[in-house]
Amino acid sequence: MTARARSGALVSAYDAAAAALPTVRACAAETDRSAVFPIDVIRLLRENGLMGLLVPREYGGPGGDLGDLVAIAGLLASGCASTAMIWAMHSQQVDCIVRFGSSKLRDDLLPRIAAGEVYLASVTTEPGKGAHLLSGQAAITGDAESLRIERESPIITGGRHADGFLVTMRESPQAPAHRVTLCYAERDQLSIVETGSWDTLGMRGTESPGMRLSGAVPAYQVVGAPGEFKTVAVESMIPAGHLAWAGVWLGAARQALSDVLTMLRARGAERQSELTAERIARARIDVELVAAYLGAVRDEVLALRRGGTSLIGTATQIHLNNLKVIAAERTFSAVDRLVQIAGLFTGYKRDSAVPLERVFRDLRSASLNFSDDRLLTMNGALTLLDRDVTLVPDIFA
Amino acid sequence: MSVPQWPAEFEEILQRHLPLSDGPIDGSALLADLGLDSLGTVSLVMELEDSMDIAIPDDLLVAETFTSADSLWAAVSSLLEGAAAA
Numbered sequence: 328m329t330a331r332a333r334s335g336a337l338v339s340a341y342d343a344a345a346a347a348l349p350t351v352r353a354c355a356a357e358t359d360r361s362a363v364f365p366i367d368v369i370r371l372l373r374e375n376g377l378m379g380l381l382v383p384r385e386y387g388g389p390g391g392d393l394g395d396l397v398a399i400a401g402l403l404a405s406g407c408a409s410t411a412m413i414w415a416m417h418s419q420q421v422d423c424i425v426r427f428g429s430s431k432l433r434d435d436l437l438p439r440i441a442a443g444e445v446y447l448a449s450v451t452t453e454p455g456k457g458a459h460l461l462s463g464q465a466a467i468t469g470d471a472e473s474l475r476i477e478r479e480s481p482i483i484t485g486g487r488h489a490d491g492f493l494v495t496m497r498e499s500p501q502a503p504a505h506r507v508t509l510c511y512a513e514r515d516q517l518s519i520v521e522t523g524s525w526d527t528l529g530m531r532g533t534e535s536p537g538m539r540l541s542g543a544v545p546a547y548q549v550v551g552a553p554g555e556f557k558t559v560a561v562e563s564m565i566p567a568g569h570l571a572w573a574g575v576w577l578g579a580a581r582q583a584l585s586d587v588l589t590m591l592r593a594r595g596a597e598r599q600s601e602l603t604a605e606r607i608a609r610a611r612i613d614v615e616l617v618a619a620y621l622g623a624v625r626d627e628v629l630a631l632r633r634g635g636t637s638l639i640g641t642a643t644q645i646h647l648n649n650l651k652v653i654a655a656e657r658t659f660s661a662v663d664r665l666v667q668i669a670g671l672f673t674g675y676k677r678d679s680a681v682p683l684e685r686v687f688r689d690l691r692s693a694s695l696n697f698s699d700d701r702l703l704t705m706n707g708a709l710t711l712l713d714r715d716v717t718l719v720p721d722i723f724a
Numbered sequence: 725m726s727v728p729q730w731p732a733e734f735e736e737i738l739q740r741h742l743p744l745s746d747g748p749i750d751g752s753a754l755l756a757d758l759g760l761d762s763l764g765t766v767s768l769v770m771e772l773e774d775s776m777d778i779a780i781p782d783d784l785l786v787a788e789t790f791t792s793a794d795s796l797w798a799a800v801s802s803l804l805e806g807a808a809a810a
Contacts, residue, residue: 503744503757639787708766712785 336389343375344399351406358409358532359685362525364488365532368410373443377414381421386437393422393570393632394625400571401578408579408689409532415571416484420447420493422567423509427551427559432511436491448489449564450480450540460565460697461557463497463507473543474510481523481537490514494540498554506554510544517542529688530696561639566628568697569647573621573654576693579686580658581614586681587665590673606664613661617654623719624650642717645709648702655693662687730797737775738793741768751794765790778803 333341351368358365372378380395382388391399396418404411421440424433424447439445453464469475476494483492491513498506523537551559588607591599624646631638638647666674666687674683710716728735729751739745744759760768768790769780780803789799 505756505761641782641785705762708763711766712769713782715782 334384334390336384337391337395340377340380340389340391340395341399341402343377344402347371347375347377348402348406351403351410355407355410355532355682355685358407359529359688360531362527362531362534364413364485364534365407365410366488368407369413369446369488372410372414373446376441376443378417378443378446379421379437379441381418381425382437382441383425386433386441388437388441392629393567394629396422396567396571397574397621397625400574401581404575404578405582407532408575408686409530411575411578412530412533412572413485415575416449416568417447419564419567419571420449423493423550423559423563424511426563427509428511429547429549431547432550436511445490446485446488447491447493448483448485450478450483450486450492450494450538452480452482454479454481460495461507461560462504463495463556464504466497466500466502467508467510468500469543472546474508474546474549475543476510476512476517477541479522479537479539482535483538484533484535486519486536486538487521487534492517492540493550495556502554505557507556508553509550509556509559511548511550512540512542512544516544528691529685530692531688561644562637566638566647569651570621570625570628572693572696573617573650576654576658576690577614577617577621579689580617580661583662583665583681583683583686584610584614587669587673587683590669590681603668606668610661610664610668613657613664617657620650620653620719627719641709641713642719645706645713645717646719648706648709651697652694652699652702652706655690655696655699659687659690659693662690729794730801733775734772734797734800737768737771738796740771741765749793751797752792754792755790755796760790772800776800776804778807 350371354365354368376389377399379388380391380399382390384390396415400411400415403414424436424440428436436445440447451460456462456464465478467474467476476496478494478496483489486492491511494510494512495507496510497504498508518541520539521536522539525531525534525536591603591607627643627646628638631643638644662683666683668674669681669683673679673681677684735749738749741764742749742755742758742760744757749758769785772778773780778800780799784799789795
């Protein structure tokens with residue numbers, strides 16, 4: 328694949344990410360310690376245009392694609408995984424608006440996102456529903472012009488600080504559970520009550536307590552067709568999510584490996600053992616495998632999008648689910664090995680020069696961030712429908 | 725009295741995979757609305773292949789085939805005719 332020439336606006340976005348990295352890195356320890364949303368860092372990402380990475384040129388953004396999303400997610404994660412995940416999840420929602428927002432919603436909202444005025448959170452979990460993304464319990468009420476939202480959600484990443492929310496709701500009180508509508512709501516269209524707190528092992532800065540939302544929105548704020556959130560999920564929310572999250576986890580793990588290698592070089596050759604060599608090699612393998620698979624699935628999705636082809640094909644769905652599970656498992660495995668290599672003083676202590684224990688805790692979230700268990704069950708079923716075993720890349724085609 | 729659109733065996737197998745179905749299956753009703761999800765689809769495919777002695781090729785395992793009972797029967801009956809002609 329040839330790298331496409333980046334526009335000036337995109338080059339600026341990459342430069343902005345690199346320039347922000349020292350600040351991202353410097354704030355990471357305090358963000359983790361306090362489990363508080365990194366407001367100052369996110370303000371920097373608003374001001375430098377990165378919150379609008381996926382906003383197309385015609386709406387004032389640099390027109391980044393999912394490949395740019397992956398690259399910048401990984402770069403930010405090398406400094407702070409919480410910050411990177413907050414930014415990545417916001418960008419996931421932006422992709423939904425870009426591809427499925429009504430023209431009025433896109434005209435109103437995308438320039439503001441590009442200007443850094445709107446940080447988006449998603450509201451897709453419901454008490455008692457489990458992690459079943461494509462079903463809804465609470466239903467939209469009201470009328471065709473004004474949609475009433477009454478919704479409780481146990482986890483909303485960045486909910487306390489979001490300016491806007493993408494909310495899944497059952498299409499109507501009469502609709503079956505699988506007819507889900509996605510709507511956009513501005514913070515000031517809602518009254519919001521926090522219902523929980525956030526004190527977790529890792530990803531502590533994502534500050535994702537539960538909330539109860541109540542309000543009304545006009546019909547043009549429906550994203551995609553009413554009842555057809557599944558299409559938005561398949562074509563946008565899920566692929567952007569899995570690619571971006573894998574980028575975050577990989578960026579964090581790769582930086583951790585790099586930091587440990589620097590430390591080992593400083594220790595000197597006589598301190599190396601064969602066990603250490605084997606562990607380093609395997610950590611490297613973990614990171615390489617994730618990078619290779621992430622790149623392959625990214626390219627598959629980009630090619631399908633360029634061709635205007637749906638991502639609903641069985642093989643593509645399998646690959647996207649594989650990516651999430653592989654990235655979650657392999658990056659955590661890599662940092663687990665790194666803690667063992669680094670030893671107690673460097674790997675296990677919080678005040679070590681290398682933030683390994685934080686990255687270890689952050690990456691333990693990966694298999695839980697939409698449970699791998701569900702994805703593996705899905706893929707088991709889907710794989711039965713793909714007896715040809717269509718690989719990505721399709722090297723035997 | 726209406727002519728049955730498909731054999732009773734097909735109706736029985738399909739009914740077992742439509743938890744929200746209430747009475748005889750309407751040919752044009754959306755199977756997703758009647759409770760067919762991805763996991764159910766896999767199980768449905770395997771049971772159809774087993775009981776009706778057909779092999780459903782992967783290129784028929786697309787969303788269009790499973791839209792409605794009519795679309796599914798169209799796929800299955802074409803395979804049965806093909807098998808009978810062979």
